[in-house]
Amino acid sequence: MDQEQIPGGPEGTGRRRFLALATGTATAAGLGSVAGCASGGDGTSGATLKGKGAGKGSTPEPGPGGFDVKAENARPGNADWRVTKAGPARAIEGFADRVSVLPGESFGLHVSTTAPRFTVSAYRMGWYGGARARLVWRSEALPGVRQPEPAVESGTRMVRTRWPRTATVDTKGWPEGCYLLRLDAQGGEGQRFVPVTVRSAAAAGRTVMVNAVATWQAYNRWGGYGSYDGPSGGYASRSLSVTFDRPYDYDDGAGLFLVYEAPLIALAERLGIPLAYATTTDVARERRLLEGAAAVLSPGHDEYWSPEQRAHVTAARDAGSNIAILGANCCFRRIRLEPSELGPDRTVVCYKSSYEQDPGFKRGHPATVDFRSAPGADPESSLLGVIYDGYPVDAPYVVTNPGHWLFEGTGVKAGDGFAHLVGVEYDKVSTGFPTPRPIEILAHSPVVCEGRPSHQDTAYYTVPSGAGVFATGTMRWVEALDATGDGRSGANHGLDARAGALTTRVTENLLRAFAAGPAGKTHPAQDNVNAVYGGS
Known part of the structure; x- marks a missing residue:
């Protein structure tokens, strides 16, 4: 089945405060078609999904300040973008191997599901007459696979997935903006979001919306560990580094986006x-x-x-x-960004009060402490x-x-x-x-x-x-x-x-x-x- 063409139309408590805060080797045979979807063991294989997206005219022509936001938001929205069937725990979940891409670039999706098949729908988040989202692209049904259990690094207590890539998504025709990809497991077994940003190449003359992805990841406890605590709930068991190479465990996979960013x-x-x-x-x-x-x-x-x-x-x-x-x-918090196995800037390092243990600090990098704290205090x-x-x-x-x-x-x-x-x-x-x-x-x-x-x-x-x-x-x-x-x-x-x-x-x-x-x-x-x- 071809991909669907979308009509244009303070420390110590484990910081459980979040609960209070938020209450590809296979190539397409043709545009929108998939030739196979076998997951390989090298982390790079899987189907390549070339999106027709919204078809001709899906990306409005740039206005005098760049991308034409008015024209984009004049398009019909899709109010059914929300997750309504969370399903059993870990029925379906995933992450993108790029936090952001330029329009037309590709990124990999790493998905784990108990369902035999699933689809991916890309919603651009905006106003759209109050609908708040527009469906830009949808995949064909893809084979589902249950990915391996994550591992936890002994030194930093960072959770690693090492999931093979499930599919490669081509963003040709996707307008700039903030996206939620919705994963839908076959048979209504579950839905989850995967956030990704189609970023702007330049900002001259424009107001820049900056997704606070490092903070999203710090509060992410998928796999049992985040930057505030581990399974015991104690601060001493927190992760000293966290990675984007894992799903988000809260807000149906959307991270902090829906509460702290989408309304803005x-x-x-x-x-x-x-x-x-x-x-x-x-x-x-x-x-x-x-x-x-x-x-x-x-x-x-x-x-x-x-x-x-x-x-x-x-x-x-x-x-x-x-x-x-x-x-x-x-x-x-002062952090350091380091690469992961999937790419640059995918590890958020923040040792906080344990900064003297940080190998990066020992090599001369700034201490990953609060900005107002020594060494290198800069309130x-x-x-x-x-x-x-x-x-x-x-x-x-x-x-x-x-x-x-x-x-x-x-x-x-x-x-x-x-x-x-x-x-x-x-x-x-x-x-x-x-x-x-x-x-x-x-x-x-x-x-x-x-x-x-x-x-x-x-x-x-x-x-x-x-x-x-x-x-x-x-x-x-x-x-x-x-x-x-x-x-x-x-x-x-x-x-x-x-x-x-x-x-x-x-x-x-x-x-x-x-x-x-x-x-x-x-x-x-x-x-x-x-x-x-x-x-x-």
Whole structure:
């Protein structure tokens, strides 16, 4: 059967906090056909799937800022993209051997299933009239195989799969963007996602959505181990390195994408601003990727950064690119990216408090500790304006500066509160750490973190290049973009429609202003730290 043509139309607790945070050798005989699908033992064989995709016109012509987001989102969406049949544990699961590819490049899929056959459907995530996804490509039915059990490295406790490649996917005709591949086991035995990014080759004039894939992987406990704990639940049993060569164990295989990134992508694409797409590993690897970018977006949970990524984002700011931090606890862990057996930058190394055991540190690499910690302390506040202050909290978000341009159209007044919007981690302005000035505090919310009174801050600062930097100071910001209910249910941490309306309007104001160029030239920051905190 040919592939289907889709019509155009803090440490120690094991950090189980995530539960609180997220509640090819065979070639195609012709376009879209598969000549065999035998898995080889060298990890490279399997079917080569050349996608017809959406057929003629599937990729809109680039607009003046690059890829035409408006034209893409004018296409009919597919609201049935979600996983509705999770099935038994490990009924089907998989991963891609590339975190991101350029349009037209191929990647390998490594799939394990108990079903005799399965299909792969590629959904591009966006707005699409509220459907949130468009089906771009679907495979023919492929033979299923149960892959070997994973192994755990004795030194680092890193989980390795060493699964042979099941199929090679050709992305010819796929538009740039963030994708979820849905694996469907035959007979409704199960469904799982595999995320992959079709990245942009350049970002000049565009707002760059950066998938926080290193953080996704750090929180991944597939195989029993992640960067916070192992099977015992203890911090001492955590993995010191984690690899992308394994499926994601949470959110049906989607990682942190659906909670902390998809709502932001949907909003940005609905606005139609020129967008580019990348991952944290791309930003770290490609020094010039952010050159000329109008803005760079860090999503809701973007904790693990390499020194290279931080240097490249800082350089972009200093060249005039706006930076938006739409979460909290950002740029907190310093990591190192190393290759795996499947390719470069597929291992996330973070020894944390055990950095002296790290062979890379012994060879002269920076210590994989918190950025603010010795050796080589470099607090994240010098880039973000705010600094991580604690976990866990659940508190109202309190507006301090209602006249700020980012609150335009919200109707807020000083002292207005929005229940549950501050959590589960938060940041604040603290001049005891390096803090760019001038910096404005927009919201100053009282919190109590493990018995310690403090405050959460939303802040905006500007630099001589003209760039503006905005930080929400709460991890629930992106999640709140989807809040439409009365807040009574446990879903979305009780966030209600008021929180949804506030975050949506502020984010719209932010994205439009940041897409227009260096925001500091039109909206210079007016320092109010002394007024808010009563001192310097």
